[in-house]
Amino acid sequence: RKRILVTGGAGFVGSHLVDRLMLMGHEVIVLDNFFTGSKRNVQHWLGHPHFELIRHDVVDPFMIEVDQIYHLACPASPPHYQYNPIKTVKTSVMGTINMLGLAKRTKARFLLTSTSEVYGDPEEHPQKETYWGHVNPIGPRACYDEGKRVAETLTYSYMHQDEVDVRVARIFNTFGPRMNENDGRVVSNFIMQALRGDELTIYGDGQQTRSFQYIHDLVDGLILLMNKNYKEPVNLGNPEEYTIREFAEMIKSEINVDVEIMSLPPTEDDPKRRRPHIGRAQKYLGWAPKFSVGQGIRETVQYFKKTKAEQS
Amino acid sequence: RKRILVTGGAGFVGSHLVDRLMLMGHEVIVLDNFFTGSKRNVQHWLGHPHFELIRHDVVDPFMIEVDQIYHLACPASPPHYQYNPIKTVKTSVMGTINMLGLAKRTKARFLLTSTSEVYGDPEEHPQKETYWGHVNPIGPRACYDEGKRVAETLTYSYMHQDEVDVRVARIFNTFGPRMNENDGRVVSNFIMQALRGDELTIYGDGQQTRSFQYIHDLVDGLILLMNKNYKEPVNLGNPEEYTIREFAEMIKSEINVDVEIMSLPPTEDDPKRRRPHIGRAQKYLGWAPKFSVGQGIRETVQYFKKTKAEQS
Numbered sequence: 001r002k003r004i005l006v007t008g009g010a011g012f013v014g015s016h017l018v019d020r021l022m023l024m025g026h027e028v029i030v031l032d033n034f035f036t037g038s039k040r041n042v043q044h045w046l047g048h049p050h051f052e053l054i055r056h057d058v059v060d061p062f063m064i065e066v067d068q069i070y071h072l073a074c075p076a077s078p079p080h081y082q083y084n085p086i087k088t089v090k091t092s093v094m095g096t097i098n099m100l101g102l103a104k105r106t107k108a109r110f111l112l113t114s115t116s117e118v119y120g121d122p123e124e125h126p127q128k129e130t131y132w133g134h135v136n137p138i139g140p141r142a143c144y145d146e147g148k149r150v151a152e153t154l155t156y157s158y159m160h161q162d163e164v165d166v167r168v169a170r171i172f173n174t175f176g177p178r179m180n181e182n183d184g185r186v187v188s189n190f191i192m193q194a195l196r197g198d199e200l201t202i203y204g205d206g207q208q209t210r211s212f213q214y215i216h217d218l219v220d221g222l223i224l225l226m227n228k229n230y231k232e233p234v235n236l237g238n239p240e241e242y243t244i245r246e247f248a249e250m251i252k253s254e255i256n257v258d259v260e261i262m263s264l265p266p267t268e269d270d271p272k273r274r275r276p277h278i279g280r281a282q283k284y285l286g287w288a289p290k291f292s293v294g295q296g297i298r299e300t301v302q303y304f305k306k307t308k309a310e311q312s
Numbered sequence: 313r314k315r316i317l318v319t320g321g322a323g324f325v326g327s328h329l330v331d332r333l334m335l336m337g338h339e340v341i342v343l344d345n346f347f348t349g350s351k352r353n354v355q356h357w358l359g360h361p362h363f364e365l366i367r368h369d370v371v372d373p374f375m376i377e378v379d380q381i382y383h384l385a386c387p388a389s390p391p392h393y394q395y396n397p398i399k400t401v402k403t404s405v406m407g408t409i410n411m412l413g414l415a416k417r418t419k420a421r422f423l424l425t426s427t428s429e430v431y432g433d434p435e436e437h438p439q440k441e442t443y444w445g446h447v448n449p450i451g452p453r454a455c456y457d458e459g460k461r462v463a464e465t466l467t468y469s470y471m472h473q474d475e476v477d478v479r480v481a482r483i484f485n486t487f488g489p490r491m492n493e494n495d496g497r498v499v500s501n502f503i504m505q506a507l508r509g510d511e512l513t514i515y516g517d518g519q520q521t522r523s524f525q526y527i528h529d530l531v532d533g534l535i536l537l538m539n540k541n542y543k544e545p546v547n548l549g550n551p552e553e554y555t556i557r558e559f560a561e562m563i564k565s566e567i568n569v570d571v572e573i574m575s576l577p578p579t580e581d582d583p584k585r586r587r588p589h590i591g592r593a594q595k596y597l598g599w600a601p602k603f604s605v606g607q608g609i610r611e612t613v614q615y616f617k618k619t620k621a622e623q624s
């Protein structure tokens with residue numbers, strides 16, 4: 001049994017990771033400031049002797065003795081990370097420095113959840129881990145994209161300078177139960193709009209693409225990455241690629257409603273396409289997604305239906 | 313008369329900027345931790361009633377009341393900034409946050425000295441300010457390049473969120489008197505090697521290019537940028553472009569010695585070419601370089617000869 005710290009563990013990805021680690025019998029400590037996450041996501045573990053939930057902002061130093069650190073704390077959806085860009089950069093940079101400092105002191109293994117956004121609006125397709133990316137350093141997405149890029153820089157600097165044992169996951173768009181329904185991301189927006197009978201909102205012409213992965217595949221990948229011996233960045237995503245318009249149609253037919261599709265203005269610097277090259281994950285982790293997007297969407301729709309019913 | 317803070321003011325660029333600001337009659341405060349700079353560079357101002365030199369690391373907060381901040385503090389040559397990459401990132405990020413916090417509190421105008429390195433190994437040539445760059449986020453140059461990119465991100469975040477009045481200069485390779493002779497940069501290396509009668513060391517095939525600007529042109533540009541009303545990033549550089557091999561030949565003929573040229577292995581991620589597009593500086597600042605590279609080199613060689621003579 002290991003002592004494992006999960007920062008951002010009350011969020012969407014973090015809470016699923018916590019579930020899996022707890023079921024594996026580990027001792028889990030969650031650090032979260034509840035900016036975008038919520039106690040509700042982990043409340044089923046409150047009171048469990050191997051579980052601890054601590055309200056803490058990772059921008060401030062934190063001391064504890066652990067074996068592994070999954071460092072997730074960071075808002076992830078565009079409306080949230082753009083709400084206070086300075087704070088987003090501080091979270092990414094100082095939060096990562098503090099957790100690397102902790103890893104250095106305790107000799108814990110450290111895993112950073114980076115993002116496909118480090119590739120920006122990519123000119124290489126699909127995106128391999130060797131691609132350097134195409135990011136606007138001063139655009140509205142920069143606080144998140146550049147924050148994560150420099151978090152990666154710091155991670156490898158601590159590896160080279162201080163022999164910290166590091167892992168870097170570059171996560172592509174992920175969805176599933178416990179997504180914040182007001183999160184502004186396309187999956188929760190479309191599902192909630194369809195369930196309410198509202199129009200689905202497409203930003204721009206809808207020809208931009210994304211590749212969507214179901215949360216359980218991501219959790220598999222994160223745990224494999226942490227426990228294997230591969231130190232370079234690894235993409236974790238499902239290569240199933242959709243235009244946003246196709247995706248809207250898919251949600252409509254899954255939910256079986258006949259709502260309209262509404263076109264809204266494009267958002268600035270919106271990446272035009274995105275699909276992971278997952279050769280590294282296959283080769284070094286023996287990982288590939290097991291869920292089709294369709295399967296994942298069906299489970300997610302059930303979750304949102306239940307939440308909606310509980311609310312009313 | 314204005315009260316002007318110059319961080320990194322004991323360094324190469326900073327000390328020339330201080331000279332000009334002092335001659336213009338301003339009150340100048342220099343903050344420097346003397347990592348790569350030296351008291352010697354500003355000693356001629358010590359004791360002057362309008363001048364103050366403070367030993368301080370910009371990673372730590374600092375309080376003072378000023379009208380303008382030129383924020384230069386950051387090691388600039390590859391051997392120096394790679395000496396402690398974690399510290400380089402901290403200097404770029406926390407140093408910039410602190411100086412922006414100071415600007416926010418005092419309503420001082422803030423100028424960041426960014427770099428052509430934000431363009432990385434560019435795929436666009438010459439480089440316009442609209443180019444997003446091609447930077448390896450986890451390579452040996454990342455601590456500097458990504459540090460400066462996120463410093464730009466922060467600068468514009470403070471502009472949008474807190475109405476800080478900002479300027480961003482993207483400086484291309486600059487040379488002149490007071491360059492640190494052990495700095496490892498190509499200009500000081502080649503001149504010192506030629507003066508000593510040693511071989512000139514070329515990294516790689518010497519076909520990579522750089523465009524060199526003389527320090528006095530840069531200082532003109534920085535002061536213009538600070539005092540004009542243009543807020544977007546502005547390239548400051550001289551478009552005169554040389555391959556490193558041509559540049560070696562030029563130094564040999566300027567110094568008029570017949571030393572050998574030695575080929576060393578290339579350095580990792582060394583940008584293959586670099587030349588500023590200076591349309592913005594011309595249009596919005598009425599600025600263009602006045603010194604040819606040849607003129608600048610002649611003055612710089614005189615300086616290094618004098619220093620060498622003084623040392624022996």
Ligand SMILES: NC(=O)c1ccc[n+]([C@@H]2O[C@H](COP(=O)([O-])OP(=O)(O)OC[C@H]3O[C@@H](n4cnc5c(N)ncnc54)[C@H](O)[C@@H]3O)[C@@H](O)[C@H]2O)c1
Pocket residue numbers: 007008009010011012013014031032033034035036037038056057058059071072073074075076077091095113114115116170171172173174175180
């Ligand atoms: N979901 C995706 O599609 C996706 C894609 C790429 C990368 N990621 C990364 O995965 C991680 C988790 O994302 P998510 O989708 O679960 O987002 P989320 O917003 O649901 O979770 C982030 C969690 O971090 C917490 N947090 C934010 N700032 C904090 C701070 N300063 N101190 C302490 N806690 C803080 C939030 O309260 C929340 O619980 C993030 O690092 C994100 O960048 C997610």
Ligand SMILES: NC(=O)c1ccc[n+]([C@@H]2O[C@H](COP(=O)([O-])OP(=O)(O)OC[C@H]3O[C@@H](n4cnc5c(N)ncnc54)[C@H](O)[C@@H]3O)[C@@H](O)[C@H]2O)c1
Pocket residue numbers: 319320321322323324325326343344345346347348349350368369370371383384385386387388389403407425426427428482483484485486487492
């Ligand atoms: N010289 C160039 O060709 C060039 C090109 C692009 C950008 N720049 C930028 O211009 C600025 C000045 O560069 P330079 O060539 O004069 O370099 P330099 O190394 O001579 O000067 C940097 C100064 O900053 C000081 N410093 C470093 N870290 C500090 C810290 N944490 N706290 C306080 N002071 C600190 C150093 O002691 C030094 O005096 C830098 O921001 C650099 O990135 C220079």
Ligand SMILES: O=c1ccn([C@@H]2O[C@H](COP(=O)(O)OP(=O)(O)O)[C@@H](O)[C@H]2O)c(=O)[nH]1
Pocket residue numbers: 060061062063064097098099100101102103104105
């Ligand atoms: O258990 C620890 C050890 C360090 N840190 C923080 O991590 C950062 C980086 O630590 P490091 O030892 O690298 O840097 P230094 O203390 O030398 O700045 C510092 O701000 C520490 O306060 C932390 O939060 N918990």
Ligand SMILES: O=c1ccn([C@@H]2O[C@H](COP(=O)(O)OP(=O)(O)O)[C@@H](O)[C@H]2O)c(=O)[nH]1
Pocket residue numbers: 077078173184185186187189190201202203204208210244267270271
């Ligand atoms: O209601 C929405 C929300 C998002 N999008 C688009 O869907 C894609 C994915 O957006 P999301 O915010 O989920 O993630 P990210 O842009 O970070 O990949 C982007 O092209 C958005 O412009 C959309 O058309 N309608």
Ligand SMILES: O=c1ccn([C@@H]2O[C@H](COP(=O)(O)OP(=O)(O)O)[C@@H](O)[C@H]2O)c(=O)[nH]1
Pocket residue numbers: 372373374375376409410411412413414415416417
């Ligand atoms: O005169 C000042 C004002 C602020 N700061 C520092 O600048 C940073 C950013 O200031 P801001 O007000 O933006 O942030 P906050 O204090 O809210 O973190 C903080 O670390 C401050 O300590 C500083 O060094 N000098």
Ligand SMILES: O=c1ccn([C@@H]2O[C@H](COP(=O)(O)OP(=O)(O)O)[C@@H](O)[C@H]2O)c(=O)[nH]1
Pocket residue numbers: 389390485496497498499501502513514515516520522556579582583
């Ligand atoms: O002794 C030297 C020092 C530098 N360079 C090359 O000269 C160019 C400029 O290097 P410098 O360190 O001056 O600046 P930067 O790489 O930051 O532009 C690069 O291609 C270096 O590989 C070289 O060939 N020999």
